[in-house]
Amino acid sequence: MKTTEVAGKMTLFRKSGPPKSKIEKRVEKIATSDLTLWADQSLFSLGREISQWQRNHDLFHLTEAESSAEALLAVVREIKRRNPT
Numbered sequence: 001m002k003t004t005e006v007a008g009k010m011t012l013f014r015k016s017g018p019p020k021s022k023i024e025k026r027v028e029k030i031a032t033s034d035l036t037l038w039a040d041q042s043l044f045s046l047g048r049e050i051s052q053w054q055r056n057h058d059l060f061h062l063t064e065a066e067s068s069a070e071a072l073l074a075v076v077r078e079i080k081r082r083n084p085t
Contacts, residue, residue, distance in 0.1 A: 021070070023071050023074045024078075027074045035075050035079055039079070042069075042072035043068075045064070046068035046069055046072060049062070049065035050065050
């Protein structure tokens with residue numbers, strides 16, 4: 001973790017990497033037991049939206065599927081971060 005001193009005040013910076021998305025920030029605040037529910041719901045939603053897209057090829061369903069996939073990835077990464085073993 002990097003530190004710097006600006007006008008006599010020391011500030012801490014996160015480890016290098018891109019800024020966190022809204023979903024990543026939200027997932028950080030959720031209890032671990034509830035994260036599994038989020039993962040299940042995201043996976044279900046992802047499958048449902050892909051199925052809907054196969055029926056009518058509406059771009060809306062792919063956009064929703066992408067959002068579900070991003071949520072699932074954020075949940076899995078947070079669970080992994082909390083379980084380092």
